[in-house]
Amino acid sequence: MFLVVETVNDNGEKEWKVAPKRWVCTTKNTRRTVLLWPHEISSERQKQLARSASSKPTKNWSRKECIVQQECSTYDAANAALKVLVRPRPKPCVAIPMLSAVSMVQSGQTVKQENEDPLNIDYPDETPAETTSNTLLHPDEKLSMMASIKLIVQSLISKHDMIEKQNARIEKQNAHIVAQNTNIIERNKHIEKTNAVLLTKIDLMQKTLNNFDSQQCSNVMDLKGTSFKFEPMETIDQVKRLEEKLNDSAYRRELLSWLTLNVRGNNAHKRMSSCLNLLISPDLLVYCTWTGIVRDGRKQLAIKDMKHILDLFQEIGTTPWEKVNVTMVATFFKGKTKNALQRFHSHCKSESHKTTMNGRDVPQEPFDHADSSISTEHMYTESIDD
Numbered sequence: 001m002f003l004v005v006e007t008v009n010d011n012g013e014k015e016w017k018v019a020p021k022r023w024v025c026t027t028k029n030t031r032r033t034v035l036l037w038p039h040e041i042s043s044e045r046q047k048q049l050a051r052s053a054s055s056k057p058t059k060n061w062s063r064k065e066c067i068v069q070q071e072c073s074t075y076d077a078a079n080a081a082l083k084v085l086v087r088p089r090p091k092p093c094v095a096i097p098m099l100s101a102v103s104m105v106q107s108g109q110t111v112k113q114e115n116e117d118p119l120n121i122d123y124p125d126e127t128p129a130e131t132t133s134n135t136l137l138h139p140d141e142k143l144s145m146m147a148s149i150k151l152i153v154q155s156l157i158s159k160h161d162m163i164e165k166q167n168a169r170i171e172k173q174n175a176h177i178v179a180q181n182t183n184i185i186e187r188n189k190h191i192e193k194t195n196a197v198l199l200t201k202i203d204l205m206q207k208t209l210n211n212f213d214s215q216q217c218s219n220v221m222d223l224k225g226t227s228f229k230f231e232p233m234e235t236i237d238q239v240k241r242l243e244e245k246l247n248d249s250a251y252r253r254e255l256l257s258w259l260t261l262n263v264r265g266n267n268a269h270k271r272m273s274s275c276l277n278l279l280i281s282p283d284l285l286v287y288c289t290w291t292g293i294v295r296d297g298r299k300q301l302a303i304k305d306m307k308h309i310l311d312l313f314q315e316i317g318t319t320p321w322e323k324v325n326v327t328m329v330a331t332f333f334k335g336k337t338k339n340a341l342q343r344f345h346s347h348c349k350s351e352s353h354k355t356t357m358n359g360r361d362v363p364q365e366p367f368d369h370a371d372s373s374i375s376t377e378h379m380y381t382e383s384i385d386d
Contacts, residue, residue: 002078246308
């Protein structure tokens with residue numbers, strides 16, 4: 001089988017060629033019709049190959065998109081159809097007898113030149129007779145053309161289906177992107193709300209810090225010009241007298257200002273520990289417990305009854321970042337009094353390297369309801385959970 005195909009040359013002009021059917025193929029991806037043509041060889045060799053229906057194209061042949069115009073069973077019939085396509089139509093006023101190109105070839109009335117190139121034919125001076133399509137097409141050729149048209153339609157339908165699938169996939173992707181954008185917008189709103197809350201908290205902390213600083217400055221200014229001093233208490237009676245003195249608001253304000261000026265530490269526990277060292281001596285702390293009762297039934301100083309002193313520790317321990325409550329003060333004293341005797345002995349050993357303890361290694365008699373012979377086994381066994 002031979003095909004008459006239409007292509008476009010390098011100059012952008014249409015041209016028609018006759019080629020074996022196996023020289024025309026369809027691409028797998030784009031489904032385009034492509035003509036394979038041996039441009040690299042001579043015209044004579046091209047003509048010889050084109051006449052042979054069994055010649056196979058090679059990979060180095062050029063490729064051009066084409067349109068199949070007609071399909072014929074022989075090369076001569078295809079060449080005759082090519083001549084009809086390239087000849088200009090006659091003027092309407094001229095009557096030209098209708099001849100069959102195929103019959104002209106079969107009867108020998110068609111004059112051929114041996115050296116002409118049937119692949120690129122141009123007849124500018126000839127005025128051919130008008131021939132209808134019915135006289136050009138053989139019934140087999142019509143069936144072949146219908147099959148080609150059917151293939152083209154099927155190709156278009158498959159392309160349309162593929163485009164529809166691509167559009168559906170794109171729409172799905174767009175919907176997913178819209179959902180992601182909505183989620184991002186919601187998250188941004190949540191972040192903005194969180195930032196607003198954090199800014200409010202920072203504002204509040206800044207105000208609290210400013211108030212705390214101003215309060216400390218006020219306490220320091222109040223303390224200036226006074227000769228207020230406080231020595232760590234060494235007896236239980238001194239603790240009880242301090243508890244009574246704290247009923248006086250003026251004395252309490254002076255003591256609080258003095259403690260604020262001398263207490264060290266930037267967290268609640270360190271500040272309360274520093275306050276404890278300023279108010280109560282290590283040997284007195286040996287005779288203090290939270291409840292005032294030890295395992296053997298001996299009465300000790302009950303820290304939990306010293307309400308004003310506890311309030312003082314609560315106020316000193318509070319910072320702009322941490323507010324101390326009653327429970328935190330109770331936990332602090334339970335921990336400090338639990339092993340006070342061991343800490344007292346350690347304190348005595350460290351002090352012995354600096355100065356003599358006035359001949360006293362353990363608490364002396366100022367504590368009227370406890371002696372210095374309390375053993376480590378039964379003293380300060382009070383639990384933190386009391």
